[in-house]
Amino acid sequence: MAVGELPPLPNAEMGKVVLRLAPFPSGALHIGNARMLYLNDEYRRRYKGRLLLVFDDTIGSEEKRVDVELFDVILHDLEIAGTPPDEVFYKSDRIPHFYPWARRVIELGGAYVCICPAEVLRENRRAGRACPERAQDPPTTLDLWEKMLGGTFGPGEAVLRLRTDLADPDPAFRDRVLFRISDVEHPRVGQKYRVWPLLEFSWAVDDIELGPTHVIRGKDLVMEDRMEQHIWKLLGIHGPPFLHWGMLRVKEAAIHKSKAYREVKSGEYDGWADPRTWSIDSLERRGIQPEALRRFTLSFGLSLADIEVPAETLYAENRQIIDPTTPRRAFVADPVRVDVTGYPDDRRTVELANHPDRTELGKRIVTAGPSFYLPREEIVRHIGGEIRLKDLANIRLPAEIASEATIVRAEFLDLPNRRIPRIQWVGAEGAVDVDMLDPEGQHATGIGEAALRDAAPRDILQFERVGFVRVEASHMAGNAPVRVCFGHR
């Protein structure tokens, strides 16, 4: 689906649309979150509206802890994704805004303070059974609510619950909890508050106070629509319409945010940019262009269907963007030195185009034989046969080589291009060590052509017959290898 084909937003006015992004700071934004980013951003662009970033950093739970480091990580992710917010809010700054609304809901008889232990509450909900407190009148609830705020109750001893309908066919919707008590230290506001709102209530308020005109969220949050609407109806107000997208899974990316979090924290992963996290940051590290991510995610539209897509689809988008402007270079993994006998002296250097189809990318002089590095894998595959050193000359490989051989002898044949296997090569003279990080977190060492000395960090190159890589660190004056991160074929 082309980008322009997304359906129009209901009742959207040019210049007046306000959208919001609400990530919880428990991990970097990953490829699955990209849908949230680009859908919202695309509509912001289309309607020349505004995009708010609202960190959903209420107190969370034991399993979901707010981590301060992640605020900047997410901000950075948004930046490199090309979807910077127009304004940033922190839920943790807004806690006092929620209390007056809670009072109004209580006064209208829409909520009550429940002192059941969590398990009892859950069991009653499942059974559709009311607990004794449900019969509270508003003055009593108000009194208990003040006690919650005042510190009479400890964590877990009382919650404010919405009064819906215990017979509601959807058990998930029965008398949800609106506020609960926690004395956990919040990384931004410490222990300033002890009564914290849950997501649904905080959004029922902020989708009014912060003024989004449309809420575009994942379908995991559909029940929250009903909650917000229930509260608005009680209050006699109208909120923005909701739109949803289905769950996106990328086949190769086992997106377990909690696992990524553990591995990053333990140092097992190389930070949030480790390719194994599939974070936005790691994708940019691999040379995936924001525009490719945008086209990729928007191609799924606003469908409610859950989908699993192979990463190849993303790579195809990216290839389309970078291929025309990416210089070609030679890289040989697991190199074996090959000395070619009879190699002509006038072929010690050769001028090669930086791109086979784009002359504007220029040329380079490459140092060639008589000594080369070739991939061990190719030597083994074509042992005893004739191969073409790509763009250069034809040689015959020896009939056998020792499995541990580091140097083998080959025989020069001739120059003209022939239809025999074409293998990339690196001239031994001036060759540069290369360290290549792959998406599985493994480092491969190899050798690259001398021109790699000029490669600068962030450059994107194509290693011929290998794939696209992004340069991470230049070749240093000493012996440090050029470091690159593999992107894709």
Next chain:
RNA sequence: GCUCCCGUAGUCUAGUCCGGUCAAGGAUUCGGGGCCUUCGACCCCGUAACGCGGGUUCGAAUCCCGCCGGGAGCACCA
């Protein structure tokens, strides 16, 4: 189990609201061929789909019913 949502080729998607122009379009993958001194790009060709069963209708991918399959929610998480 309960609630809601979804079901078009290997994958993703257009079409479904307002039934005929859809013997179903596009992208990607895959297969074949061409071209270029890359396993990249480009060009050409090809394989391949309306989950199943009823019903309404002159006519259904589109409307109705049932079933089957998949997903999400059922947290004092977000």
